Amino acid sequence: MSKEKAERTTIKGQTFDEERALYNAAHTDVVCCNFAGPADGESALKEARDIKVKECTFSLRYPLWHVVDFTVSEVTMDDKTRAPIWYAKHGTLKNCEIYGVKAVRECEDIQIKDSTINSVEFGWKCDGLDLKDVTINSEYIFFDSRNVSLTNVTMTGKYSFQYVDGLKITDCNLDTKDAFWHSKNVTVKNCVVKGEYLAWFSENLTLINCKIIGTQPFCYCKNLKLINCTMEGCDLAFEYSEVEADVKGRIDSVKNPKSGTITCDEVGEIIMGNAVMECSGQVVTRD
Numbered sequence: 001m002s003k004e005k006a007e008r009t010t011i012k013g014q015t016f017d018e019e020r021a022l023y024n025a026a027h028t029d030v031v032c033c034n035f036a037g038p039a040d041g042e043s044a045l046k047e048a049r050d051i052k053v054k055e056c057t058f059s060l061r062y063p064l065w066h067v068v069d070f071t072v073s074e075v076t077m078d079d080k081t082r083a084p085i086w087y088a089k090h091g092t093l094k095n096c097e098i099y100g101v102k103a104v105r106e107c108e109d110i111q112i113k114d115s116t117i118n119s120v121e122f123g124w125k126c127d128g129l130d131l132k133d134v135t136i137n138s139e140y141i142f143f144d145s146r147n148v149s150l151t152n153v154t155m156t157g158k159y160s161f162q163y164v165d166g167l168k169i170t171d172c173n174l175d176t177k178d179a180f181w182h183s184k185n186v187t188v189k190n191c192v193v194k195g196e197y198l199a200w201f202s203e204n205l206t207l208i209n210c211k212i213i214g215t216q217p218f219c220y221c222k223n224l225k226l227i228n229c230t231m232e233g234c235d236l237a238f239e240y241s242e243v244e245a246d247v248k249g250r251i252d253s254v255k256n257p258k259s260g261t262i263t264c265d266e267v268g269e270i271i272m273g274n275a276v277m278e279c280s281g282q283v284v285t286r287d
Contacts, residue, residue, distance in 0.1 A: 017041055026050055035060050064088055072096060257281025
């Protein structure tokens with residue numbers, strides 16, 4: 001026996017500022033509404049199910065918590081939303097602007113498209129985040145998350161992708177600092193990766209056709225692979241790492257690679273010795 005399709009409700013052109021204004025809303029379209037006002041109520045759409053939110057503005061704390069099966073489009077969540085999307089599942093955000101300092105935490109199966117994000121602690125402890133055509137500024141981004149995908153993302157950050165497990169990054173520009181620390185099972189393809197102390201203690205990190213910029217990258221790595229990459233301003237690279245690298249052009253300096261082979265066109269300096277562990281890695285320059 002097929003289930004009858006739930007009848008939908010539309011809420012349009014209203015302003016809400018009370019606590020839990022649309023708590024437990026289900027099968028509802030919320031259109032052109034404003035969540036702000038003197039009552040300063042929290043959790044406007046907490047525990048909502050099967051909702052579509054379009055052309056709305058949010059200026060109250062915690063608007064979308066414990067929400068399941070949702071679509072949010074052409075929506076602005078300002079810095080007063082603080083932690084706007086937590087514990088949510090199976091949702092899509094498109095053409096949105098998000099400014100809450102702790103946006104998207106402990107969520108599952110979330111897609112974000114064509115959006116702008118400015119959130120200091122974005123995407124923590126999630127499983128299944130997919131970002132496409134997004135511009136994002138975040139100091140601590142994707143901390144301890146799993147199964148993350150980024151496509152055509154322009155990102156500015158500092159401490160990015162720490163403890164991530166299962167990450168695919170394609171056609172992105174990453175301006176970060178010590179990214180990928182303690183990360184596992186990461187593939188980065190056709191990207192610019194700018195940072196300092198990149199990917200220390202990472203495991204199963206592969207970079208393909210990437211431009212890598214910054215000092216002291218790739219130390220203490222396990223099963224590190226660089227395929228057809230370039231390295232700019234990269235000194236003291238690969239210290240104590242298990243690495244197979246094919247680098248086009250110059251590497252400023254390589255220090256004590258633990259194992260594997262680093263192939264490049266030119267290396268400024270190879271530093272071997274005074275190591276705290278046995279190091280048998282080799283640097284090979286092309287004729």
